[in-house]
Amino acid sequence: MSLEKNAVLRSEKLLHSFWHVNHCIRRIVQRTALENDLTVPQYALLITIAPFEEMTQKQLGKATFFPKSTLSQAVDGLVQAELIKRNPVEDNRREMLLTLSEKGQVLYDKIQKQESSILKAFETATELLSEKQYDDLLTSQRQITTLLEEVIERGE
Incomplete structure (x- = not known):
């Protein structure tokens, strides 16, 4: 097998x-x-906010990469369900601070304990890896992410 074909196969396998x-x-x-x-966006926002207890809506948008409309709808749904609270930031009334409510914390804790949740799945997966495997995996993923972000920037 030629080196070129082997390189294509490796990249395709990784992809x-x-x-x-x-x-x-x-x-x-x-x-x-x-x-x-x-909803999936609501779930993503909840598990993103929970470890920090509060975030601005702008920070949450950057962390999740959601379009503004998806972000706003998901935040509205979480506020209506009383899982998060939304308050203006003191020195910038246009910016919203999102805080996990007590009800939201209870739900997050419940989700963390669910055997079928992605949080539990990743916990199990990381337990199967040695420290070196874990560190090497994160290093490799950071390298790939950096390269992909450069490709995105060149295309914009």
Whole structure:
């Protein structure tokens, strides 16, 4: 087999591996969101805010990469469900500070304990890896992410 064909096969295998992981993550997230009466964007926002307890809506948008309309709808749904609170930032009334409510914390804690959640799945996956494997995996993913971001920037 030629070196060029071998390089294509390696890159395709890696791409398919990432696609497969992404597909599995999406399916687990969809199921967990549904089991907890949330939409996928609401679920993503909840698990993004929870470790910090509060974030501005702008920070949350940057962390999740959601379009503004999706972000606004998901935030509205979480506020209506009383899972988060939305208050203007003191020195910038146009910016909103999102705070996890007590009800939101209870739901997040429940989700963390669910055996079928993505949080539990990743906890199990990381336990299977040695420290070196874990560190090498994160390093490799950062390198790939950096390269992909450069490709995106060149195309914009």
